[in-house]
Amino acid sequence: MAKDVLTFLIDNRDSFVSGEYIAKKLDISRQAVSKKINNLKEDGFVIESKTNKGYRLISFPDVIVPEYVVIETDYKPVLHYATIDSTNLQARKYALDGYPEKTLIVSEVQTAGRGRMGREWASPRGGLWFSFILRPRCVPSIAPILNFVVANSVAKATNELYGIGVKMKWPNDIFYEDKKICGIGILVSSDIDLMHYVVVGIGINVNNDTPDGATSLKSIIGKPIDRNVLLSRVLNRFKDEYTLFEKSNFSDIMDYSRSISNTIGKKVRVSFLGVEKIGTVLDIDQKGALILEDEDGSVSEILAGDVDFLRHL
Numbered sequence: 393m394a395k396d397v398l399t400f401l402i403d404n405r406d407s408f409v410s411g412e413y414i415a416k417k418l419d420i421s422r423q424a425v426s427k428k429i430n431n432l433k434e435d436g437f438v439i440e441s442k443t444n445k446g447y448r449l450i451s452f453p454d455v456i457v458p459e460y461v462v463i464e465t466d467y468k469p470v471l472h473y474a475t476i477d478s479t480n481l482q483a484r485k486y487a488l489d490g491y492p493e494k495t496l497i498v499s500e501v502q503t504a505g506r507g508r509m510g511r512e513w514a515s516p517r518g519g520l521w522f523s524f525i526l527r528p529r530c531v532p533s534i535a536p537i538l539n540f541v542v543a544n545s546v547a548k549a550t551n552e553l554y555g556i557g558v559k560m561k562w563p564n565d566i567f568y569e570d571k572k573i574c575g576i577g578i579l580v581s582s583d584i585d586l587m588h589y590v591v592v593g594i595g596i597n598v599n600n601d602t603p604d605g606a607t608s609l610k611s612i613i614g615k616p617i618d619r620n621v622l623l624s625r626v627l628n629r630f631k632d633e634y635t636l637f638e639k640s641n642f643s644d645i646m647d648y649s650r651s652i653s654n655t656i657g658k659k660v661r662v663s664f665l666g667v668e669k670i671g672t673v674l675d676i677d678q679k680g681a682l683i684l685e686d687e688d689g690s691v692s693e694i695l696a697g698d699v700d701f702l703r704h705l
């Protein structure tokens with residue numbers, strides 16, 4: 393792909409940029425510029441050409457364009473794959489190899505996408521499957537708050553871009569009405585008292601087909617979504633939310649998460665490693681734990697598990 397010419401078009405995407413200008417800046421001939429423009433068109437970029445004015449980028453193909461994400465966010469490097477087993481596993485390898493914070497791995501398809509506890513995550517073409525590396529300087533006990541930091545970022549991004557109010561199902565799902573549109577899978581490597589690295593994995597159903605019980609943004613909105621714009625917005629929102637985390641401002645994070653929770657007030661079954669508890673969710677506390685009142689009226693704090701909604705009798 394003609395990356396150099398593309399960067400000029402992205403940088404100037406609200407206006408025309410002349411072939412002569414690009415040729416001069418890149419120290420290549422105008423014919424070479426025009427050839428690269430044709431290559432981009434063949435790759436599915438829609439580019440308007442006007443005599444005496446030059447070229448203007450109209451739209452991207454439905455593929456992640458790393459150059460765009462680098463310009464729009466401060467995530468770098470952006471490592472883009474056509475197919476990969478799992479962006480989380482790949483990000484873990486990069487983290488172990490010493491890649492910096494905000495290294496982003498994104499794949500068009502995952503062949504072995506994973507949820508929590510080794511569950512499968514369906515990752516066909518058209519979805520947004522990505523992971524990035526963080527190196528927080530903090531104690532591991534606050535890592536669960538990161539689920540909420542991510543969930544808030546996805547909720548704010550989708551609300552701002554498409555005006556849809558999504559809900560968070562404790563601890564790591566984003567729902568639209570009663571269907572899952574996004575899952576969050578976070579890997580943490582730490583000593584008992586210090587985190588080494590964190591891999592944040594996010595899967596959003598965008599333009600893809602979805603399994604039962606799930607839906608996509610395309611189905612909700614009724615038209616295909618620009619995944620580059622969504623990816624960049626989620627990353628930029630995450631930057632703001634993560635600043636709150638770094639400043640230990642957990643109350644602002646949790647207040648927002650509580651405001652979008654679909655779990656508080658519900659009668660639920662919570663399962664963790666084969667142990668089940670039934671009760672009503674009273675709250676989610678400042679540590680991100682579920683506060684559950686069981687049928688005898690005793691109240692417990694639950695730090696991890698899966699929630700199933702039960703019907704109130």
Ligand code: BT5
Binds near residue numbers: 477505509595
């Ligand atoms: C999650 O797990 O929801 C975390 C999913 C994280 C996926 C991202 S994609 C990028 C990165 N790379 C990875 O390999 N993973 C991360 P959990 O709460 O365990 O939910 C898993 C369950 O969600 C499955 O058992 C299915 O029931 C359901 N599921 C599978 N694929 C789905 C999809 N595309 N959309 C909605 N639900 C799905």
